[in-house]
Amino acid sequence: MKFEIRREIPEDYRAVEELTREAFWNLNAPGCTEHYLMHQLRAHADFLAELSCVAIHGAEIVGSIAYSRSRVEETPTVTFGPLSVLPVYQGRGVGASLVRHTLSLCREMGFRAVVIYGAPAYYARFGFQPAEAFDICSADGMYAAALQVLELRPGALRGVRGRFFESPVFEVDVRAAEAFDRDFPRRQKRETPSQREFQKIAAMRRPRAPR
Numbered sequence: 001m002k003f004e005i006r007r008e009i010p011e012d013y014r015a016v017e018e019l020t021r022e023a024f025w026n027l028n029a030p031g032c033t034e035h036y037l038m039h040q041l042r043a044h045a046d047f048l049a050e051l052s053c054v055a056i057h058g059a060e061i062v063g064s065i066a067y068s069r070s071r072v073e074e075t076p077t078v079t080f081g082p083l084s085v086l087p088v089y090q091g092r093g094v095g096a097s098l099v100r101h102t103l104s105l106c107r108e109m110g111f112r113a114v115v116i117y118g119a120p121a122y123y124a125r126f127g128f129q130p131a132e133a134f135d136i137c138s139a140d141g142m143y144a145a146a147l148q149v150l151e152l153r154p155g156a157l158r159g160v161r162g163r164f165f166e167s168p169v170f171e172v173d174v175r176a177a178e179a180f181d182r183d184f185p186r187r188q189k190r191e192t193p194s195q196r197e198f199q200k201i202a203a204m205r206r207p208r209a210p211r
Helices: 010-024 034-041 094-108 120-126 174-181 193-202
Strands: 004-007 053-057 060-072 075-085 113-117 142-144 147-151 162-165 205-207
Touching: 004 094, 010 034, 010 060, 010 075, 034 060, 034 075, 034 174, 053 094, 060 094, 060 113, 075 094, 094 120, 120 147
Parallel strands: 075 113
Antiparallel strands: 004 053, 053 060, 060 075, 060 162, 113 147, 142 205
């Protein structure tokens, strides 16, 4: 499958929100809020437009990745998400290509590290490691299996440890997200096996010992 990766432009916004909704609908929870998050993220000061890209197949946007500023204590990091691929194109290398392309951009731009929440089995292929290996925990002081770190150069996080803080934009207002979703075609919310797997990984947390 051939596709082009380029930077997202304002003319892409609605199509990206639609594909994000398609990609996440009933995936991690009944319905989804990721398309609303995408909408809100672009207007936030933490949004990194220069790293947010789309994958194009023919004339269609089939994948998208968004980046934002984050930090480990006071050390700046970057975070990606949502990472979205239209269901019909999933498993064909679109998401992996978006990740690799933008990680290369991160290195060129001099960022130190990328910290994300995601499925460890998937992101290990890009070099992500458990955040616990760096003594990095969630904002509420928990080691979490889903929290993962990639140093963009060897030793970039040497001496850096403590709590990870993603952008406040990720604290989604559920009611606002539901109102935003009414502007999209109606879809049925339902429970799926993928939600149980998501909940299993999300529950893999334990307290970080006091330092």
